[in-house]
Amino acid sequence: MTLGIAAVLLGGLTLASCASGLHSSGEAELRLRETAKLIDQVKIFGRTLNIEPTEALARTAGNGRTLSMLWLWMQRVGTIALHAPLDVRLAIGFYNERESLNLEQVYQVDGYSVYYREGNEFADSRSVATFGFAAEPTVRRVMVVLHEDLHGDGNFALPWETEEAIVTPLGSLAAVEFFRHKGDAATLEHALNSLAEERQLSRELNELAQIADRLLKSAAPEEANTAIFALMSKFPTYEHQFRRQTRRQHAPTTLEAKLSHDLAYYRYFDRIAALSEMAPDLKTLIEDLKRVPNNASHAVVDEFLTSLEIKYRAAAM
Numbered sequence: 001m002t003l004g005i006a007a008v009l010l011g012g013l014t015l016a017s018c019a020s021g022l023h024s025s026g027e028a029e030l031r032l033r034e035t036a037k038l039i040d041q042v043k044i045f046g047r048t049l050n051i052e053p054t055e056a057l058a059r060t061a062g063n064g065r066t067l068s069m070l071w072l073w074m075q076r077v078g079t080i081a082l083h084a085p086l087d088v089r090l091a092i093g094f095y096n097e098r099e100s101l102n103l104e105q106v107y108q109v110d111g112y113s114v115y116y117r118e119g120n121e122f123a124d125s126r127s128v129a130t131f132g133f134a135a136e137p138t139v140r141r142v143m144v145v146l147h148e149d150l151h152g153d154g155n156f157a158l159p160w161e162t163e164e165a166i167v168t169p170l171g172s173l174a175a176v177e178f179f180r181h182k183g184d185a186a187t188l189e190h191a192l193n194s195l196a197e198e199r200q201l202s203r204e205l206n207e208l209a210q211i212a213d214r215l216l217k218s219a220a221p222e223e224a225n226t227a228i229f230a231l232m233s234k235f236p237t238y239e240h241q242f243r244r245q246t247r248r249q250h251a252p253t254t255l256e257a258k259l260s261h262d263l264a265y266y267r268y269f270d271r272i273a274a275l276s277e278m279a280p281d282l283k284t285l286i287e288d289l290k291r292v293p294n295n296a297s298h299a300v301v302d303e304f305l306t307s308l309e310i311k312y313r314a315a316a317m
Helices: 017-024 026-048 138-150 160-182 185-218 221-234 236-245 251-266 269-278 282-289 298-316
Strands: 004-008 068-076 088-094 106-110 112-119
Touching: 026 138, 026 160, 068 251, 106 112, 112 251, 138 160, 138 185, 160 185, 160 251, 160 269, 160 282, 160 298, 185 221, 185 236, 185 251, 185 269, 221 236, 221 251, 236 251, 269 282, 269 298, 282 298
Parallel strands: none
Antiparallel strands: 004 106, 068 088, 068 112
């Protein structure tokens, strides 16, 4: 496939002066050590939910080189990945902390909408806990560790879109259970609020995606995009995330790719969260979801989730 990439400027691949100061800070070093202990606790707890731990984030930045990723998602202009996989996914690794890069933007990819994201948290043994990760809120750190462990082949080995759509809600649900298990009422409340927000985002995204798909099929891409952006204010939770995550990108050229990317993560979020309220416990739900057929299409996953709803309702009668 030939992609007419006119220009991609990824400037400033230099260490920021603030990063070196952060790394020499005793407070930052202490936070990193505390994060390492937290990660160990989370991985041990994950086993109680039938989540096999992996080596992802098992080491800290002080014990190895930091591999980060630049991910790019591309979707043909005028389409979204509502019924089929996203068109193009790319991952570029670099041995620097994500916080050290000053990326500009993707200027033009002929015929494609493009969304990109940087990160050093991914399901691979080369992913280490960085100083930046240690500075994140506790709820997010716990969610990320569980999310990446769930990606391990001992847990799920599904096509990307299917696996992300299952792993994302399970990571958030497992984080809630972790804080409930610890008896940490204050952080549990934050985790529950985060879960509720993600469920609302999932509902709004799925509704907006259906509307966007119809608009893109009935109008020219530029006209449809204008209409979709005009509608976003009716979906405030999703709009907030969209605006925040595309802040440094050219929003009009990200639209189809960003919607497609977000569907991969949040398509089933609210539905799986609802299943967790019907299942005997989260461990049972995770065991059942591990039976999703390999290479399952969205239609097959929909049918599988419906079968679990019927099963749990019958068991509760």
